[in-house]
Amino acid sequence: MLTVDDVSVDFGTNRIFDHLSLKLDAGELVSLVGPSGSGKTTLLRAIAGLQPLASGQIYVGERNVTDLPTYRRGIGMVFQDNQLFSHLSVFENVAYALRIKHMPKEIRQPLVADMLKLVGLASFDKRTTMQLSGGEAKRVAVARSLVAEPSVLLLDEPLTGLDGELHARLLLDLSVLLRKRGTTVVHVTHDLDEARELSDRIVDIRLLSQ
Amino acid sequence: MLWFSTWQALASTIITLVVAFPSTYVLARFRFPGKRMLLALVTIPFVLPTVVVGAAFLALLPDSLHRSIVAILIAHTYFNIAVVVRIVGRRWEQISPLLNDAASTLGASPSKIFRTLTLPTLSTAIRSASAVIFLLCFTSYGIIRVLGGPARATLEVEIYSRAVQLGDFAGAAALSLFQLVILGLAMWWWIRSTRGSNDSARIQMHAVVPQTLRQRVVVYGISATTAIVIAAPLATVFIRSISTSSGVNLDAWRLVFGNHVTGLGTRPPLAAFWTSLQYAIATAVIAGVIGLAAAAAIAYGDRGTRLVEGLVMLPLATSAVTLGLGLLITFDSGITDLRSRWIMIPIAHSLVALPVVVRTMLPVIRSVPQGVRDASATLGASWWQMWLTIDRSLIARAWVTSLAFAGAISLGEFGASSFLTRRTSATLPTEIARLLGRPGDLVQAQAYVLASLLIIFIGVSLLAVDGLRPDRVAV
Numbered sequence: 001m002l003t004v005d006d007v008s009v010d011f012g013t014n015r016i017f018d019h020l021s022l023k024l025d026a027g028e029l030v031s032l033v034g035p036s037g038s039g040k041t042t043l044l045r046a047i048a049g050l051q052p053l054a055s056g057q058i059y060v061g062e063r064n065v066t067d068l069p070t071y072r073r074g075i076g077m078v079f080q081d082n083q084l085f086s087h088l089s090v091f092e093n094v095a096y097a098l099r100i101k102h103m104p105k106e107i108r109q110p111l112v113a114d115m116l117k118l119v120g121l122a123s124f125d126k127r128t129t130m131q132l133s134g135g136e137a138k139r140v141a142v143a144r145s146l147v148a149e150p151s152v153l154l155l156d157e158p159l160t161g162l163d164g165e166l167h168a169r170l171l172l173d174l175s176v177l178l179r180k181r182g183t184t185v186v187h188v189t190h191d192l193d194e195a196r197e198l199s200d201r202i203v204d205i206r207l208l209s210q
Numbered sequence: 211m212l213w214f215s216t217w218q219a220l221a222s223t224i225i226t227l228v229v230a231f232p233s234t235y236v237l238a239r240f241r242f243p244g245k246r247m248l249l250a251l252v253t254i255p256f257v258l259p260t261v262v263v264g265a266a267f268l269a270l271l272p273d274s275l276h277r278s279i280v281a282i283l284i285a286h287t288y289f290n291i292a293v294v295v296r297i298v299g300r301r302w303e304q305i306s307p308l309l310n311d312a313a314s315t316l317g318a319s320p321s322k323i324f325r326t327l328t329l330p331t332l333s334t335a336i337r338s339a340s341a342v343i344f345l346l347c348f349t350s351y352g353i354i355r356v357l358g359g360p361a362r363a364t365l366e367v368e369i370y371s372r373a374v375q376l377g378d379f380a381g382a383a384a385l386s387l388f389q390l391v392i393l394g395l396a397m398w399w400w401i402r403s404t405r406g407s408n409d410s411a412r413i414q415m416h417a418v419v420p421q422t423l424r425q426r427v428v429v430y431g432i433s434a435t436t437a438i439v440i441a442a443p444l445a446t447v448f449i450r451s452i453s454t455s456s457g458v459n460l461d462a463w464r465l466v467f468g469n470h471v472t473g474l475g476t477r478p479p480l481a482a483f484w485t486s487l488q489y490a491i492a493t494a495v496i497a498g499v500i501g502l503a504a505a506a507a508i509a510y511g512d513r514g515t516r517l518v519e520g521l522v523m524l525p526l527a528t529s530a531v532t533l534g535l536g537l538l539i540t541f542d543s544g545i546t547d548l549r550s551r552w553i554m555i556p557i558a559h560s561l562v563a564l565p566v567v568v569r570t571m572l573p574v575i576r577s578v579p580q581g582v583r584d585a586s587a588t589l590g591a592s593w594w595q596m597w598l599t600i601d602r603s604l605i606a607r608a609w610v611t612s613l614a615f616a617g618a619i620s621l622g623e624f625g626a627s628s629f630l631t632r633r634t635s636a637t638l639p640t641e642i643a644r645l646l647g648r649p650g651d652l653v654q655a656q657a658y659v660l661a662s663l664l665i666i667f668i669g670v671s672l673l674a675v676d677g678l679r680p681d682r683v684a685v
Contacts, residue, residue: 017453045311046333048311048314048315049314050311050314055387061262069314069319070311070313070314070315071316071317071318071322072317074317075315075317076315076316077307077311077312079311079312081308083306083308083309083311083362085309085312085313085327087327087330087331087333088330088333096313096316097316097317097318098316098323099326100317100318100326101317145315145316148317148393154315164332170558202273
């Protein structure tokens with residue numbers, strides 16, 4: 001489903017990773033682990049098209065998306081610090097991707113309501129993003145990405161900063177939700193327990209470069 | 211007159227927003243060599259006396275556009291570009307590029323990101339800038355007097371004409387009250403529309419170095435165009451100061467620095483420069499001390515001190531001409547007869563500068579972390595020691611900045627000064643207006659010499675002030 005083929009990325013004169021390759025089957029959930037600074041987030045940004053490649057190709061299915069801008073790749077991403085739109089309500093945040101695709105309101109609204117229900121935030125629709133706790137904001141970020149039905153979902157340390165019980169509960173919810181929807185997921189974390197709990201396969205990013 | 215005041219202010223506001231948008235974008239979103247210089251350059255017109263801006267366009271525009279509405283709109287736009295760059299740009303530079311990335315991963319194209327994310331996020335700042343520009347253009351005085359001609363009078367010009375030329379103080383006072391109501395309504399809308407906006411002094415900047423060729427072309431193209439548009443009228447002022455009917459020469463400069471009395475005056479034009487400098491220092495001291503006390507009272511006080519905040523902001527909702535008229539008819543008898551005392555003008559200038567001083571100080575005082583104060587208290591510092599060792603050191607630079615702003619406002623103030631100065635106490639702007647109103651190339655060239663001196667003085671002050679701005683965190 002997702003093929004990262006022989007990709008290299010530079011930051012100025014520094015090479016972040018060299019000739020890196022990774023392959024995911026449809027519906028597979030892979031966790032990328034590695035120490036800080038090993039390029040985990042940079043790889044996600046490169047897959048999403050937010051970071052230019054020095055070389056290599058990226059495929060979603062059979063489609064080569066290397067030269068496509070981010071918004072045409074069909075790849076969703078949940079950012080480490082959520083990046084919710086503070087001028088929009090919870091409902092509007094989740095509806096964002098559907099609204100910009102001009103999906104009619106009567107189709108859009110039930111889809112968003114269902115998604116909010118799925119992440120356990122059915123009654124939060126009118127709240128502002130400022131009124132959310134860390135866990136709630138994370139659920140909104142996940143719902144916002146999933147409602148767009150991306151071919152691939154990228155999770156950048158999605159549970160960082162959440163403590164004990166909340167972390168465990170959200171991890172379980174996320175695992176159930178992603179498997180139920182059969183989404184292909186690349187998950188970045190530095191927490192091995194979280195990786196074991198969530199993914200089908202754990203990959204150390206340092207072993208992906210040739 | 212009311213209709214003209216309103217529609218020209220509305221038109222000026224819309225044109226300024228459109229014209230200033232490209233430079234605001236470049237200055238807010240990118241880091242590039244010369245950015246600080248460009249920011250200072252863009253700000254110069256705003257702190258220049260309106261009468262100098264009027265004079266600059268009188269020199270720059272063809273004769274056919276003199277005394278026309280087009281000239282007024284151009285000058286208003288030029289004068290207010292800084293308002294958009296500073297207010298909208300400040301908000302724009304806080305928008306994290308990661309938000310754009312997030313929208314992009316949700317399928318939004320750059321134009322959709324602008325429409326659905328950037329514009330709504332900037333809307334409060336745009337409303338705020340619009341209100342400020344509208345207020346300034348509605349009460350425009352110097353520009354209208356220089357560029358408008360007798361056929362075009364705003365309420366402000368009419369108030370001056372009635373009070374000074376016709377001696378109709380009752381009529382002038384009635385018009386002032388009427389204007390006060392309109393300005394009060396505009397201020398109320400402004401405060402309401404900007405409630406809850408982030409005015410923290412320490413903000414996160416997200417400006418980036420232009421990466422692609424396209425970005426570099428946009429950034430340097432817009433920067434160069436902006437610099438030319440801003441510098442051209444200023445350069446014309448210098449050129450006009452060395453151009454007389456006998457060709458290019460330094461005659462006017464020699465006359466000004468030779469301390470010759472000119473244009474039916476009673477003292478040499480350069481005397482106005484020294485007078486203005488004294489007023490500026492006195493204004494900085496008065497507004498600086500009162501402003502610091504007021505800002506501290508508002509920041510440290512309870513809900514009751516909100517009244518103080520409203521009180522010190524009142525001059526913002528009052529035009530300078532109204533302030534001048536008010537002072538003139540208030541301090542006119544007995545021991546309060548200050549009309550002929552020199553302190554009258556610094557008092558008027560301080561009233562104009564006070565809201566700016568408080569607005570500069572307040573966010574900085576509020577941003578001093580309470581935790582640091584608590585830590586100092588647990589180490590045995592009394593309230594006073596805490597203020598001296600923690601707050602004072604953190605707000606000192608902002609205070610010096612606000613003093614410079616107060617001084618610059620005093621140097622350029624024209625509305626109140628028109629009422630309060632006499633021939634022997636003329637300030638630079640009133641002297642420039644007087645000389646511009648006199649016939650003769652050489653006399654007018656001297657007005658441009660004085661305007662040039664003001665531009666240099668204010669430009670240097672601005673660069674110094676920019677270096678004193680509170681630290682910003684670059685991301």
